[in-house]
Amino acid sequence: MKVTPDIIKEEFIGLEAEVVASRHPGYVGIRGRVIDETRNMFVIEHEGRRKMVPKAVCTFHFTFPDGTVVEIEGRLLVGRPEDRLKKRIKRLW
Secondary structure, three states, rough: OOHHHHHOOOOOOOOOEEEEEOOOOOOOOOOEEEEEEOOEEEEEOOOOOEEEEEEEEEEEEEEOOOEEEEEEHHOOOOOOOOHHHOOOOOOOO
């Protein structure tokens, strides 16, 4: 998978995710499959339980089906999933 700034337009439901940094230490280390997404939260199935993780305060590692691991700051993902497709993206790197 080619990693470009358009990566934030991808569908994250169904991907493996891990919280690698957060302003709240209780969220760090949550790892599992993303089962739902709202405007401000990801629902991650962690050890058989559903965990609600806020996007704005966390940094995530997402593992795509081809094995590519991408680190994305959650503040870039805040917003409804369908609206992210329309969002103009500034060059991040």
